[in-house]
Each structure stands twice: as C-alpha cells, then as structure tokens.
Amino acid sequence: MKVLVLGGTGEARALASALHGRPGFAVVSSLAGRVRDPRLPVGEVRVGGFGGPDKLAEWLAGAGIDAVVDATHPFAARISASAAEAAGKAGVPLLMLRRPGWPARPGWHWVSDLAEAAAVADGLGERIFLTTGRQGLSAFADSARWFLIRCVDPPEEPLPAKRLVLLDRGPYTVDTELALLRGHGVDVLVTKDSGGPLTVAKVDAAQEMGVPVVVVRRPPAPDVPVVGAVDEVLDWLAP
Template sequence: MILVLGGTGEARRLASELPDVISSLAGRVRTPRLPPGQVRVGGFGGPEGLRQWLLSNKIDAVVDATHPFAARMTATAAKVTAEESIPFVVLRRPGWAPGPGDDWHWVDSVAEAARNLPAERVFLTTGREELAEFADLGNWFLARSVEPPEPPMPRRLQVVLDRGPFTVEDELALMHEYGIQALVTKDSGGDMTAAKLTAARALKIPVVIVRRPPLPDGVSTVSSVEEAVSWVRGIAEA
C-alpha cells in the first residue's frame, strides 16, 4: 500500500495512476477536491501519530506530494520514514523563474514580504492563513480564498471567494477591476497557478515572491507525476 500525502493537482493525478493508494489530505478546506480511491482527511497527531498510522496500515512507501510550503509535514514524514526504513520520495514541481519583462522581488518569508510591499493596492495570493502577517499594515489588500479567512486580517481587505485554476484573462480582469498595483505570492511553481504572474507581467506590476523552504537533508526527490509513478513501480519491483 502506498501513502500519498496530497492536496495538490499532482497528488490527485498520482492517485489516479497507481493502484493500492491511500491519499491523505490535511483537512484545511471543508470541501476539498478529492482524489480517486481511498482518502483520509486530517492530521496524524505529530511524528508518533504518523508512525503508528504507517505501521498499522502496513504502508510500503510514502510519496510526499504536498504543497511546496508544507514544510512541517514534509519534515515529519522524512524523519519517521527514515527511522522506520520506509521508502520515501518528495514530488516537487519545478519552481518559477522570471522571464523578460518580469519585475520580481524575492523574499524568504511572508513576514519579509509584508515588510517590503512596493505599492499601495496589493493582491495577496499567499493563502488565507497568512493574512495575519499583513494585519497591522495600512495598505489596501485583495485576497482570494476558497473559504472565508479568519482574524486577524488587514483592516482594508477585500476578499473574493473563488477556486481555481484561473486563466490569464481571469487574472487580468480581476487586477483591472480592483486597480492592483503589486502582487504577493509564494513560489508554488507549475502551470496551474502561474496565470497571475503572466497577468502581472502584462500589466507591468511588481511581484513579491516568497522562496520555498528547503527540503530536509538527504530526501529523494522527483519533479513530475511520471517520475513518481516510476519510483513507486521500482519500489514494487524491488
């Protein structure tokens, strides 16, 4: 049995291409997009909870296909699987790289992004749980979320409830409607959420991008669903 730590488009694809998969979702969204097959929702209760779950469910290998910023889950999974000699691989889509016409400003955290906003009217796409970092600022903010955010939040905040993926035309229309002057985002990578970057380039607005947290030392990585499938099949053959 393979455990896929999910919540991403890659995780859903992986679950559809492999037999004997259990997908695990963090449960932060009340109505998540469920992958095919068996699904569990919610945390494991820390390292010991994860250890007992892996052993009791006779998991043969773990694929971490979580969001690139789910650093705590990745670190926990890497530690526990190493201690229990369970094969473990991290599936991470390639990060973004600026192109001609981009005005990108890299930072190491959302808190640093909040200290380096280049404009008054800002489109925040760092996630509803990160809005607290901007709560004390006087800028005007637009935030898009699947579910309503909870305090603390910026006092000048417009929330748009919507679920992607979004096209470049969608993002251009949204940024025009709200007079956006800067974009703040995380280096999620991949094509599914890159439309906002293309729109920012077309509008010539600056983008503040939070770098990904480093992966734990020594973990194996793949960069595509196809590579992850091959890795799992190699484990099965071994």
C-alpha cells in the same frame, strides 16, 4: 505494494489516479483537512493529521504501508518534515513529488517569509493583490494599504483593515486575471513560489501590466529524494 500519498495537490490527485486499479498496487491518499471542500482523489482517502512523526510512524507500520510519496504543497514544510522523520523511523522508503518553482522574471522581489513580503509590498504600491493562502495573513494586518485577498476558504482575523476577500480557487486564465487586476486597480502582487500551471496566470497578467511581484521563496525541503513528475514516481515504485 501499499502506497501512502500525502496529498492535497493536483500532482497528488494525478498520482492517485495513476495508481488506482493498477495491478499490484493499493493507494491511500492523506489530506490534512485544512480545506473545507477539498478536491478528492480517487480511491481510499484519509482526512486529518497523524499527531506528529511518532504517531505517523506507528500508523505506517500498522497500516502495512510499503512506500510513502510526499506530494504535498511546496510550502507544507511541517508536514514534509514530519513525513521524512516518520518514514525513517518506520523504515519505509519515502519520495518527494514536488513541482518545479516558477523561473524568476523581471520585476520580481524575492522574500523569505510573509513578514518580509508585507514590508516589501508596503513600499511598492497602494493596492495589493494578496494570493498567499489564508494562513499567515496576520503579517499584513497592520498595513494601511488596500488588499484584495484571494483564498479558497475564509481567512481568520487579524486581517488588514482595508480589504476585499475573494473566495475562489484555480485554475485561472490570463484574461480573467488581467480583468481582476485592472478592475481593482491592483499595483502590487504578493504570491508564493508555488509553481505549476494552475495559478501561474496571475504572474503572467502582472508581467503584462508591469505590476511588481513579491514572491515568497519556498522553505527548505527535507533531505530526501525528489522528483518533479508523476511518471518519475511510477518508475520509482516499479518492482
């Protein structure tokens, strides 16, 4: 069975490791190519987009793919929608591997998108820790607040005028996140409901300090089967 794993997450890398060398399976991991120095999974890797659902459907047929696992980031809505459409057109079964979101906590302010996050955060404090990734930061560009912006790759303009950009990637610890928040006088945290353990330390630290957290809700997922763990994917793939 030849499996395409749409990846870029820790879960995708774990799945590729579980399938690599497994009797009866061949795995191809696909990365969007948006990160300059991504953490690569084991096995065959394809980097770059497919050109939309029609092109992806053609690729699936040409590559002899028997199953697709969408293990992309919970906020990669465009890729997930394209995969669902392409798999349907190609007649290839699709499963979504999606880590559960973080349970809500006291002091959280839920918003639907980055524009709403910018408006809410602006009314909560003066020094904002922005951890939503490097895309969509233009939503905060007109704010007069000070921002600590953390992302893996350098973000593109427009950005807030008063800012410090920190290039880094998880996993993080509560102690280091506490030191970061205190060292920069952060009084608001803005994040996405990414879920998982790699970046949860920031919300733990914010809760310990009593810092309000603005949380962007996940976009709607396609109407496809969803599991939350690698073992469940292996069960689904089992003959």
